[in-house]
Amino acid sequence: MSVERREARQPWILLSPALGAVTLLLFVPLLFIIVYSFWLRTASGADQVGFYLDNWHEALTDRFYRDILLSTLKIAAITTVVCAIAGYPAAYFIARSRGNKAILLLLLMLPFWISYIIRTMSWINILGVSGAFNTILIALGIIDQPIQMLYNQTTVILGLVHFLLPFMILNVFVSLEGIDVTLEDAAHSLGATRWQSFLEVTLPLSLPGLAAGGLLCFVLAAGTYITPLVLGGPRDAMFANLVFEAIITQLNWPLGSALSLMLLVVLGAIVLIYNRYLGMAQLMKGLG
Amino acid sequence: MGWMAIRGWALLVYLFMFLPVAVVVLLSFNSSEFGAFPMAGFSFRWFVELANNEAILRAFRTSIILGSLTALISTTFGVLASLALIRYRVPGSNLISTLLIAPILVPEVVLAVALLLFLNFLSINKSFPLLLFGHVIFTLPFVILVVQARLVGIRRDIEEAAMSLGASPVQTFFQITLPLLLPAVLAGGLFAFTISFDDITGTLFWKPGGVETVPTQIFAMLRNSISPEINALGTVMIVLTVGLPLLGAAIARQLARKSGG
Numbered sequence: 113m114s115v116e117r118r119e120a121r122q123p124w125i126l127l128s129p130a131l132g133a134v135t136l137l138l139f140v141p142l143l144f145i146i147v148y149s150f151w152l153r154t155a156s157g158a159d160q161v162g163f164y165l166d167n168w169h170e171a172l173t174d175r176f177y178r179d180i181l182l183s184t185l186k187i188a189a190i191t192t193v194v195c196a197i198a199g200y201p202a203a204y205f206i207a208r209s210r211g212n213k214a215i216l217l218l219l220l221m222l223p224f225w226i227s228y229i230i231r232t233m234s235w236i237n238i239l240g241v242s243g244a245f246n247t248i249l250i251a252l253g254i255i256d257q258p259i260q261m262l263y264n265q266t267t268v269i270l271g272l273v274h275f276l277l278p279f280m281i282l283n284v285f286v287s288l289e290g291i292d293v294t295l296e297d298a299a300h301s302l303g304a305t306r307w308q309s310f311l312e313v314t315l316p317l318s319l320p321g322l323a324a325g326g327l328l329c330f331v332l333a334a335g336t337y338i339t340p341l342v343l344g345g346p347r348d349a350m351f352a353n354l355v356f357e358a359i360i361t362q363l364n365w366p367l368g369s370a371l372s373l374m375l376l377v378v379l380g381a382i383v384l385i386y387n388r389y390l391g392m393a394q395l396m397k398g399l400g
Numbered sequence: 401m402g403w404m405a406i407r408g409w410a411l412l413v414y415l416f417m418f419l420p421v422a423v424v425v426l427l428s429f430n431s432s433e434f435g436a437f438p439m440a441g442f443s444f445r446w447f448v449e450l451a452n453n454e455a456i457l458r459a460f461r462t463s464i465i466l467g468s469l470t471a472l473i474s475t476t477f478g479v480l481a482s483l484a485l486i487r488y489r490v491p492g493s494n495l496i497s498t499l500l501i502a503p504i505l506v507p508e509v510v511l512a513v514a515l516l517l518f519l520n521f522l523s524i525n526k527s528f529p530l531l532l533f534g535h536v537i538f539t540l541p542f543v544i545l546v547v548q549a550r551l552v553g554i555r556r557d558i559e560e561a562a563m564s565l566g567a568s569p570v571q572t573f574f575q576i577t578l579p580l581l582l583p584a585v586l587a588g589g590l591f592a593f594t595i596s597f598d599d600i601t602g603t604l605f606w607k608p609g610g611v612e613t614v615p616t617q618i619f620a621m622l623r624n625s626i627s628p629e630i631n632a633l634g635t636v637m638i639v640l641t642v643g644l645p646l647l648g649a650a651i652a653r654q655l656a657r658k659s660g661g
Binding site: 199233 | 418437476480484498499500502505513516521544622638645
């Protein structure tokens with residue numbers, strides 16, 4: 113074999129385990145559930161192979177699924193906006209602070225290392241019936257009986273914001289770091305106020321980071337089912353909870369396939385729109 | 401004045417992120433019977449109970465074995481793929497990169513369902529191997545991103561120098577490339593282990609009945625009521641997942657300083 117041929121083959125040998133894994137464990141399974149969603153789960157529990165539109169008909173026309181899909185997107189949107197509003201100034205502070213930037217960044221990375229389930233359940237200690245809030249309010253004499261503040265849509269959003277805020281801050285920080293600080297000074301010296309130079313120069317230049325953080329927050333929030341199970345009430349199910357119910361509780365796998373694909377199409381469309389206008393490079397910057 | 405407001409806001413954001421976690425740690429030392437306020441006194445009793453809880457110890461063992469195997473496989477696959485993408489001119493490398501990071505672009509629930517149903521179709525039931533496959537495919541993109549970022553910084557000419565001095569490609573890899581690569585390999589492996597150790601979304605779909613990882617064990621315990629034991633378990637997890645990497649980084653820095661003179 114010639115040296116060139118061997119050189120040309122080497123990268124493919126190195127790539128084959130990873131590409132093989134992604135193909136066999138992601139792409140083929142995704143194709144498989146497309147096929148599976150047209151099968152039928154019979155009363156006996158066996159799958160009837162064929163081409164039935166029943167699952168899709170149920171998933172697409174049942175008001176129950178549509179309402180929960182819409183409320184899931186609403187929760188994800190609110191979470192994203194809250195993360196942006198809370199996260200932007202914090203990212204700005206880290207990017208522009210002079211002294212202890214390394215410590216501030218390290219603190220920002222710490223939540224990534226703290227377990228998601230622990231961060232989620234930690235709110236029970238704060239807002240629960242015998243949590244910190246109720247204890248303080250009773251001690252101050254504001255209330256006599258503890259109030260149940262947990263298990264509603266607001267606490268679901270609170271939990272999601274707590275989980276996703278570091279993703280937003282990190283992405284905005286990365287884009288703010290890439291902006292030349294002297295640009296703001298230049299605008300300032302040309303007569304703009306600090307606020308004007310921020311609005312006209314810094315904010316527009318940092319929009320790609322804000323968008324990348326927003327995409328991550330939205331997609332991760334819309335795909336969650338753990339947070340509603342821990343911090344939500346029985347009526348606060350999100351779309352992924354329906355998928356979990358169909359697959360794990362009802363064992364209706366063909367219907368579960370159709371519901372999963374619905375979620376994939378909706379969130380995939382959002383990722384594609386993002387990719388069309390902004391590209392994946394910014395997202396990778398924030399993740400790496 | 402504006403800067404003070406931003407500073408105050410940032411402080412609030414940091415408090416928001418860390419206060420609930422700090423309360424978990426605080427309550428884990430509460431000697432009272434219930435896992436909540438008021439604090440009755442300081443005690444280690446919940447940590448002692450934890451150490452005697454067979455179910456939790458089993459969950460820890462499962463999580464550590466699963467995380468280690470996931471890290472081993474993901475890092476091996478990820479390092480090889482990153483080497484190919486950084487070191488060679490591969491036709492369609494942009495497309496390949498996108499395909500390799502696809503598992504993070506697909507919502508984890510969907511990935512979990514697809515893998516569960518497909519492997520079940522192939523007669524691989526909910527089992528440890530299914531969990532392992534799931535964790536590998538989910539962590540692989542993160543490893544590739546981290547390793548690639550580190551790999552770009554390693555200069556090719558050192559390897560070329562070794563080869564021109566007569567080293568074989570295999571010798572060059574083990575004596576030059578691998579030592580230079582080691583920080584990237586360790587970072588990728590640590591990342592994969594942490595993600596696997598923390599995963600619950602996919603794990604709840606893939607785990608067989610009776611097998612629990614630490615997060616699913618906590619989740620199962622939450623269904624009853626929040627007990628001080630959960631707070632103690634949370635504290636142990638925080639110390640492990642935050643303390644160990646920080647300690648590792650500190651030691652690495654210390655070593656680097658020494659060897660650097």
